[in-house]
Amino acid sequence: MLEDIITASVFASTIRLATPYIFASLGEMFSQRSGVLNLGVDGVMLLGAFFGFYVVYITESLILGVIAALIIGALMGLATAFISVTLKAEQGISGIGIYLFGLGMSELLYKELVGTPRTVAGFPSVDLPILSDLPWLGEIFFQHNLLVYLAFALVPISYFILNYTTIGLQIRAVGQHPDAADAMGVSVTRIRYLTVTLGGTLSGLAGAALSIALLKVFQQNMTAGRGFIAVALVYFGGWRPYGVLGGAILFSFVNALQLQADVIGFELFGWQIPAEFSNLLPALITIIVLVFASKRKEKPTALTKPFERGE
Amino acid sequence: MPFVSQIAHDSAIQTATGLQAGLKNFARASFGRLLDLLPGLIALVGAFLVSAFILLTLDADPIKAFSAMWSGAFGNENATANTLTKATPILFVAIGITVAFRGGVINIGGEGQMITGALAGSAITLSLGDELGFWVIPLALLAAFLAGGFFGAIAGFLKAQFDVNEILSTIMLNQVAVQLMNYLLNGPMLDPTKVGTNHVPETARIVDAAKIPRFRLPLADHLLFDRTSLHWGLILAVLMAVVIYIFMWKTTFGFRIRAVGYKERAARYAGINVKQQMVLSMFLAGGLSGLAGIVQVLGLTYRLKTDGSPAGFTGNAGFNGIVVALFGGLTPLGAIPASVFFGGLLVGAQKMQREIQGASSLITSINGIIVVFVVASQIFILRRARRRVGGEIDAQTILPTEETNA
């Protein structure tokens, strides 16, 4: 019974599903560690997904597609930084505004420039030599496309940057004690611009991972709210790269497991779980974990608070 | 139904007096805050300029587009009625957002609360509608208020007790609500005549007596709003705006909520139970969204149905309510004109799409731009306010009143 639903392919599916979350959540984590909550992730993902897709569709160059997604992500990140750092706007609500903008804009551009659904030749799977032949582990970890590997590689890199570099220290300082950081000559504004722009860039990449690596199509609102879940995963992961990774994996695993259970018609003690129920599980689990995640010491004390010198 | 019209008459009088008071207050408030509104108006003009630019790049004539929008929103009786009907649930949600925001909680859960409210209210209406007739309406409204309120209070409790970010928890609760709706409307609450047939998820139709009556005004030459979808839910929403205004600004209950939102720490020193206030403000916000949900069912659609997505039922009112609350300056009375304005924007956008085949997704973007502009402009309002009271406006200026009351 159980071996029918917990298969290597479920884990491989988990890895795929986790990829866009990892990109977006890592970006959001940097942003939040410096004290800025960016709720517009989903909108930026959509724009990244569209531009990545469109550029690949026109030029057939994957590199250009990724670059386009990075650029639009960075631009949206800059705009977000301007709104929340310079203009000191309420971060939660301005994020909703950015989300709506991205949602509408990506749909409009898609309708105008592409119109009907099309596929593109996206990132192919790259089987890593030797490793991909390993039983079980090979299928799970080493038969994915490049962006999947990149996402997972970014986790230790982020960990290193955050904990062992000056800039990482500055980011944490700005998020925890902006006054002290400011007094020590660290520009709160500059750091926050940097992290929020990085967050946007990675959100754009997360969108591209969907449209040109995992799905190879674009459709209106194709993220279906995944950007919001990415933000939740940052809390979930306790603002730490490996925590974010764990959250993304757990969340995706539940999703993959639910699909597998639906596909094979899995019954729990003779009871076919209603699809509606298994579909609300991820949301429910997130809420529960948020409860436990809330008291983490890493939570940036200055989160959502615009910096005012001498306040 | 002389009975119904009697009630309608009574509530018309009430509404008139309520409206009068509301308008007076609103006039006073808006005069004092005229300058505060300026950034919002500039934001609006900016947003329209941006969209004109986008339309031009799409080879569409902005003038034609905007005039189509206008005619779709206010061009004739039916258009105006459509706008007001669209504004109704948004206004309910926006009032709730105002309460929550004033209490320091951001409620993104309007969608889920609308759904749970509509589910509870519909269940009551369907089971008791036959016996109670018209009187099932207040009961259904109450049930919806409580159910939506409960759903909102969950997020409030999680924030108060566990410091769970309410934006995230309400978004997740929206997911829970929509799956609950899909399950119930396909199972226990499915229209019994549709079982085993090719159907969409929907309940049975409510009985005629339980419908919120259509809103009609007899004029000299004809019946105003005849053959339109406008219903008394709008008046109920406006009434609620006035009630909540009084509650929030003229009672100590409302005062406590606002104190928490204003300066949480100061409020705690003043002996206010901050956690309790957070739960309460989310309960009220959720309850008002619940009303938005059931009023849609009883006044407009006459049955709860969905296409499986939350927006299929709510029409995104849960999100649009946020925009409206902000645009209305986060006051219940300000939300009234703001909701009409946005109702017109949304309805007009659809008309624009019909007339010039311009994608209505443009309006989603413009909405986003407006939100950003409006929120961003808050800083100027804040700065002005600070200058006005000599650089110090915080809970202290209002707390002494609380102490005398407490």
Add this chain to the structure above:
Amino acid sequence: MKGKLWCTLVVLAIFALSLPSALAQDEPFRVAAVAPSATDDLAFSQSMYDALLAIQEEMGEDNFEFAFQEGTFIVDDAAVALRDWAFSGDYDLIIAHGSQFGSILVDLAPEFPETSFAWGTDQDTFGLDNVYAYTAAADQGGYINGAIAAGQSMSGVIGVVGPIEVGDAKLYVDGFVAGAEAMNPDVTVNVVYIQSFSDVPQATEAALTHVANGADVLTGTAQMVVGPIAVALENEIQWYGTQTSQAGLAEGSGVLFQIYNWEVVLADIIDHIQMGVLGGTAYTIDLANGGITMELSEHSFGGDEMKQEEVWAQVEELIESVTMMADDMDDMDDDMDDDMDDDDMDDDSDDG
């Protein structure tokens, strides 16, 4: 390729015959329609848009005009559009294309008794004499898709990605499962409803999960199928579609498509309206009346014409037997499994 041509000819012939009176009018016939998703969604909404275009081509732009509002997945938005058109009095026929729109008409149509309304997919005219209803016997094409798919599947596992277990989608999926099981009782048809019409990533992952569980044939319905189609392409396995032709998108993976030709219904409704009958009829498009046609993708089987003709012969055989059965029986759904066993098709089942 050939299939497509034949089908088109049949359809054109059918409604060309039914249109003479329409051409005699001076004023153009004006139709307005709302549909929940985009006119180019390769699915439900496109099927109606294409039908209106076909009618317009047939009648000429001077004689037939239509307004179309797409993307009204919000039911209230559809209600606004429908009432706006009705209120204007400019339209001869107003179409609410989506079964979630039915309850709008219950209230709207009696208020505008002089205007004719049509809606689908459903068979309920609410007893109103200015409402037409139309539906598609989606299970018929589903049955044929399923039967052919079961014959083609080597692994004996077929994956279905559905949106929500209701309406047209459920009808199609149930028909598909019945057809597959009739063709090959040992076949495994795994069905997943992803609880959304539009969540492409989830639909894609569902399709991948099917593939991981051995499916070498996929089908699905709703606008999110673009994801599963891309999965079929990537894994070089077969795709069977419904509602409109997805042959262009599915390329080499696309095999067989059930296509809705609403113009068959529309032509008849237009005729009626011009004769002064504003409603009261419920239509079902099916294989017999040409409202449903099957299209074999010209890209199927790597463009192997021999193979295509062979499969098309099976399809025609199935069309004939499904049509005959539908004639014989009122309640086709229940009895189809018993009557259509694989005896009729023994020759065919070896081909896969």
